[in-house]
């Protein structure tokens with residue numbers, strides 16, 4: 001928080017209420033503080049910039065709400081009931097997912113590929129948080145896994161890293177977080193749900209959990225993490241989701 005000035009952004013935000021000139025001023029401030037989201041260019045760009053910058057300055061590094069065990073939903077809603085159609089998925093599933101790969105690469109000192117077994121040997125963290133879909137439904141569950149932060153520390157993130165891209169075995173799904181969100185202690189590489197292995201419908205064997213953002217940022221069936229300083233580059237490489245289907249890149253809740 002220290003490197004940003006809340007006051008300047010608030011001034012900019014208040015000015016924005018005053019109209020288009022204000023919005024431009026706010027965008028200028030956001031830019032100066034490096035708080036411009038990668039989808040700032042489109043029709044909804046100015047709004048996306050304001051939301052992202054305001055949230056980073058006002059909410060900062062606060063935590064998503066955690067719940068008690070009694071509040072865990074009895075009927076969590078798996079968004080997809082069918083496992084991914086990729087042939088590799090069936091093959092890995094038949095072998096109990098033990099060899100499920102998780103690569104970590106890009107701007108890191110020590111690129112590595114873990115197996116699920118290897119990920120499970122890392123220190124485990126659990127949280128009871130709510131998954132909220134942009135379509136209006138939500139549920140509370142206990143999620144267990146290793147913090148993305150721990151994986152990034154093991155890999156040795158280079159100082160110019162700005163984003164972490166994560167790719168799913170469902171080939172058209174990927175997304176990314178800024179480095180603050182990636183290092184946030186509640187951002188998990190998750191393999192357990194409510195005390196059991198993460199069910200296939202919920203992204204088993206491995207998904208990301210980003211409890212401070214909407215459900216679509218919690219990508220399921222992840223196999224690859226790419227640390228980068230430039231999303232344009234990675235979007236060219238991997239295709240543009242989710243701003244492609246008009247979801248904003250930053251989905252803070």
Ligand SMILES: Nc1nc2c(c(=O)[nH]1)N[C@H]1C(S)=C(S)[C@@H](COP(=O)(O)O)O[C@H]1N2
Pocket residue numbers: 077078079080131132133134168170173201202203214215216217218219220221
């Ligand atoms: N690979 C993959 N990840 C995904 C999705 C998907 O269809 N495929 N759906 C997203 C959306 S829109 C939501 S709301 C959550 C739903 O998580 P759930 O199935 O555990 O309820 O997963 C997200 N991650």
Ligand SMILES: [Mo]
Pocket residue numbers: 132133134135215216
């Ligand atoms: Mo969703």
